Amino acid sequence: xxxxxxxxxxxxxxxxxxxxxxxxxxxxxxxxxxxxxxxxxxxxxxxxxxxxxxxxxxxxxxxxxxxxxxxxxxxxxxxxxxxxxxxxxxxxxxxxxxxxxxxxxxxxxxxxxxxxxxxxxxxxxxxxxxxxxxxxxxxxxxxxxxxxxxxxxxxxxxxxxxxxxxxxxxxxxxxxxxxxxxxxxxxxxxxxxxxxxxxxxxxxxxxxxxxxxxxxxxxxxxxxxxxxxxxxxxxxxxxxxxxxxxxxxxxxxxxxxxxxxxxxxxxxxxxxxxxxxxxxxxxxxxxxxxxxxxxxxxxxxxxxxx
Numbered sequence: 001x002x003x004x005x006x007x008x009x010x011x012x013x014x015x016x017x018x019x020x021x022x023x024x025x026x027x028x029x030x031x032x033x034x035x036x037x038x039x040x041x042x043x044x045x046x047x048x049x050x051x052x053x054x055x056x057x058x059x060x061x062x063x064x065x066x067x068x069x070x071x072x073x074x075x076x077x078x079x080x081x082x083x084x085x086x087x088x089x090x091x092x093x094x095x096x097x098x099x100x101x102x103x104x105x106x107x108x109x110x111x112x113x114x115x116x117x118x119x120x121x122x123x124x125x126x127x128x129x130x131x132x133x134x135x136x137x138x139x140x141x142x143x144x145x146x147x148x149x150x151x152x153x154x155x156x157x158x159x160x161x162x163x164x165x166x167x168x169x170x171x172x173x174x175x176x177x178x179x180x181x182x183x184x185x186x187x188x189x190x191x192x193x194x195x196x197x198x199x200x201x202x203x204x205x206x207x208x209x210x211x212x213x214x215x216x217x218x219x220x221x222x223x224x225x226x227x228x229x230x231x232x233x234x235x236x237x238x239x240x241x242x243x244x245x246x247x248x249x250x251x252x253x254x255x256x257x258x259x260x261x262x263x264x265x266x267x268x269x270x271x272x273x274x275x276x277x278x279x280x281x282x283x284x285x286x287x288x289x290x291x292x293x294x295x296x297x298x299x300x301x302x303x304x305x306x
Contacts, residue, residue, distance in 0.1 A: 018187035027218035069101035099137035119144035162200035176204035182214030194227035204240035215245025244277025
């Protein structure tokens with residue numbers, strides 16, 4: 001099915017159509033689940049352990065990246081039982097800086113690459129971007145697809161670019177493929193992009209860059225969870241999912257964990273298979289964690305402003 005664009009098109013357009021009303025109703029229904037007491041404490045720690053703590057700004061400095069990496073290893077200096085985050089996500093030129101802080105820890109270094117966030121560059125440029133990040137020590141690469149090519153129906157071109165970036169990662173880095181779901185327009189396109197990314201070699205499929213108006217939503221994440229579930233059923237290969245952008249508080253994060261548990265089950269309730277792409281979420285999780293432990297909310301100076 002990947003020998004020609006027409007064959008790939010036939011497969012992708014042959015996937016079942018998405019019932020948008022049913023998808024959104026299911027996501028909304030799961031979001032009403034009430035999680036309290038010990039289950040909430042477990043969910044908060046799990047969510048912390050799944051965060052890719054992210055800074056992707058033009059004003060990023062080595063000092064800011066070092067501070068963020070230190071926070072990833074020790075999110076709450078007053079409570080050493082707090083889990084570490086899963087990773088720190090930075091631009092390729094900041095990988096070595098983050099790696100120097102994180103060496104010897106369980107926290108991974110993730111790097112956006114392939115002309116993030118637009119993905120509009122020639123393939124040799126995208127591969128060089130990836131190669132530099134991996135050489136600097138990146139454990140994970142977050143690549144963006146060429147949405148223009150995808151929306152124009154050039155599926156084989158997108159497939160081959162993903163496969164080429166995956167080959168550049170080799171066995172040194174896992175590959176997360178970002179679809180920018182807010183620009184794909186339809187749920188059918190999100191399902192097609194999910195299958196395209198998985199067939200091309202993605203280790204994770206990721207909703208968004210966090211740089212557009214519509215990022216991760218319960219509905220688009222549910223749809224991607226269904227895709228990885230069905231892909232494993234057909235191929236035996238398990239793929240991770242990463243919603244990114246717009247998940248800012250504990251209540252929202254727990255809703256996403258419920259989606260995972262109810263759609264794909266406990267096999268994905270681990271940071272090897274599910275991540276949150278976030279910058280501000282960690283602070284709210286830490287304050288809610290302290291509230292459960294002490295019975296009172298922390299002051300505004302309890303957490304760092306990253």
